[in-house]
Amino acid sequence: MAQPNIGITGMLFKNRKVSPRLAVNRIVLYTITIVFSCVFMIPFLWMISASLQSDTFTLAGKWFQQFLWKNYWDALTQEDFKFLPALSNTVYYTVVGTVFFLVSSVLVAYGFSYFRFPLRDKLFFFLLATMMIPSTVMFIPNYVMFANWGWTGTYWPLLIPALGGGPATVFLLRQFMLTLSISLFESAKIDGAGSFMILWKIVLPNIRAPLILILIQQVNGHWSDFFGPLMYVGNDPFSRTISVAITIFSHVYYVQWSYVMSAAFVMAIVPIILYFVSQKYLMQDFVLSSSEK
Amino acid sequence: MTRSTKSPQADMKLKEGSPMKWKMSRKEAAIGFLFIMPWILGCSMFFIRPFFMSIYYSLTEYDVLSAPKWVGFQNYKSLIFNDPETISSIVVTFKFALLNVPATLLTALFFSVLLNQKLKGLSLWRTMFYLPAVIPGVASAVLWRLVFSEGGILNRFIGMFGAEPFHWLENTSTVLPSFVIMNCFAAGTGIILYLGALQGIPSILYESAKIDGAGSWVRFIKITIPMISPIILFNLVTSVIANLQAFEQAYVLTSNTNDLPTWGGPNGATFFIFLKLYKSAFVDYQFGYASAISWVLFIIIAIFAALVLRSSRAWVYYENMKGR
Numbered sequence: 001m002a003q004p005n006i007g008i009t010g011m012l013f014k015n016r017k018v019s020p021r022l023a024v025n026r027i028v029l030y031t032i033t034i035v036f037s038c039v040f041m042i043p044f045l046w047m048i049s050a051s052l053q054s055d056t057f058t059l060a061g062k063w064f065q066q067f068l069w070k071n072y073w074d075a076l077t078q079e080d081f082k083f084l085p086a087l088s089n090t091v092y093y094t095v096v097g098t099v100f101f102l103v104s105s106v107l108v109a110y111g112f113s114y115f116r117f118p119l120r121d122k123l124f125f126f127l128l129a130t131m132m133i134p135s136t137v138m139f140i141p142n143y144v145m146f147a148n149w150g151w152t153g154t155y156w157p158l159l160i161p162a163l164g165g166g167p168a169t170v171f172l173l174r175q176f177m178l179t180l181s182i183s184l185f186e187s188a189k190i191d192g193a194g195s196f197m198i199l200w201k202i203v204l205p206n207i208r209a210p211l212i213l214i215l216i217q218q219v220n221g222h223w224s225d226f227f228g229p230l231m232y233v234g235n236d237p238f239s240r241t242i243s244v245a246i247t248i249f250s251h252v253y254y255v256q257w258s259y260v261m262s263a264a265f266v267m268a269i270v271p272i273i274l275y276f277v278s279q280k281y282l283m284q285d286f287v288l289s290s291s292e293k
Numbered sequence: 294m295t296r297s298t299k300s301p302q303a304d305m306k307l308k309e310g311s312p313m314k315w316k317m318s319r320k321e322a323a324i325g326f327l328f329i330m331p332w333i334l335g336c337s338m339f340f341i342r343p344f345f346m347s348i349y350y351s352l353t354e355y356d357v358l359s360a361p362k363w364v365g366f367q368n369y370k371s372l373i374f375n376d377p378e379t380i381s382s383i384v385v386t387f388k389f390a391l392l393n394v395p396a397t398l399l400t401a402l403f404f405s406v407l408l409n410q411k412l413k414g415l416s417l418w419r420t421m422f423y424l425p426a427v428i429p430g431v432a433s434a435v436l437w438r439l440v441f442s443e444g445g446i447l448n449r450f451i452g453m454f455g456a457e458p459f460h461w462l463e464n465t466s467t468v469l470p471s472f473v474i475m476n477c478f479a480a481g482t483g484i485i486l487y488l489g490a491l492q493g494i495p496s497i498l499y500e501s502a503k504i505d506g507a508g509s510w511v512r513f514i515k516i517t518i519p520m521i522s523p524i525i526l527f528n529l530v531t532s533v534i535a536n537l538q539a540f541e542q543a544y545v546l547t548s549n550t551n552d553l554p555t556w557g558g559p560n561g562a563t564f565f566i567f568l569k570l571y572k573s574a575f576v577d578y579q580f581g582y583a584s585a586i587s588w589v590l591f592i593i594i595a596i597f598a599a600l601v602l603r604s605s606r607a608w609v610y611y612e613n614m615k616g617r
Contacts, residue, residue: 138340
């Protein structure tokens, strides 16, 4: 991003002919920015602090009195919490759900982009129309169906629908696929490449950036998902996700905050790492995250 | 031809029509259908079918164990006329949306304008503002439960000014504002969204306005706001829709799943429509009634989304629509 550089050179320029009023402005501006950015970080720092000290310090409003790294290990191996199974369930749900969703969205978008077949444009319009209706009205009948199939308590009600792809993602991928030049495909076709070969060797490498964004967004979405796992998988200690486990654990009468905060930090660290990895894509990221889900 | 705007590739092939091509295109159609098959199956199974089943269930009495019993519009009637719990859940949801949508929008707008000034270390400030928004909803909600608790940092903070510790989440009048405070801390997504839009405004607009003698407030109202109004609209619509379906925070922060289940905080102050929907389905096993609620919620969302979009004609400015 070139913007910060322009900002700094702009600053240096301004400093030469700085007027007192402008200087006061800058000081006020920096003060507000620094104070508020620190205020925004306080809850997160409080989480780290509470996860590393015993609850007596935390509830007395003390910060970073101890550094009990053992808290993390204790939280993981806690008897009632079953945090390790919850963690592995969440990893399973995240990986399988993301792969199912991404693979089928790519296939569907590819089908809508490069093949002519009857009703194609009408079907695509219908796909766009389905985005308008929130899933709220669908979830009771879906729950009833999965309950009749005996799928409640398992992850299938969350994973199998992911195989249908997501309308917003299909739409987005198709927009990117249609920007690719047709000459790329013609020569591959002449060389006798099949549809899958063209998808794998030509289309996917050319839309890598949007694919990575969707991947990150899907990993985050599955990792943080609460409502789906709560409704379908429930709170059986051996099959629930971390989000459900943390919620249940924070609802006991004597909450062990150091354990809850350790678990919450472990849950938070995955999206944070992904955020830093994907920072260069950040500016586009918001459009995706607010369109799907 | 409408098709040509959508898919240039397909059109080019159409023009090279020869007898050989017809066979090819039948094969092509078959392959194309195969590729979109996952969506066709998924959509009919998990969208079209439940869509109609939902209408049907909403007109029945259904507890999953026995077959649905047709009751006509009884569910909707009792929902509107003799279920104060549902009505109060709708009122509470409106209250929350009315507080939360403007508060988070203005927070995001304020800090995005602040970060759009030519500041040193912009990427550091941006990260610090954005980080709270990255934390998953549940992790952030349990954290805020601690923040709002009796010995939490919020009470420490007001204690510095001599105020007594306060039970933020156990008090009818403070529980919704507490939710709003929490959501303002997660305004980072909106900040980044507006920041992107602000950086797209050509600086020549500001320079010429300055020459004309416009002060910074006038420039903000007359240039900044109109130029980013399409993004404000987008954010407004998505957050109205999301807020009317609020669930997670009310479930984690102000409900209790243990021996004595409580729902939606003190006196139902955070008992949102979605919580009522969840409770009538999965606690009371009234799936017909829950479906009726889901349709009422859908209609409310549709009305509000339509109102926002309609009002947008008056205040949203599309630069590339000039003269159309």
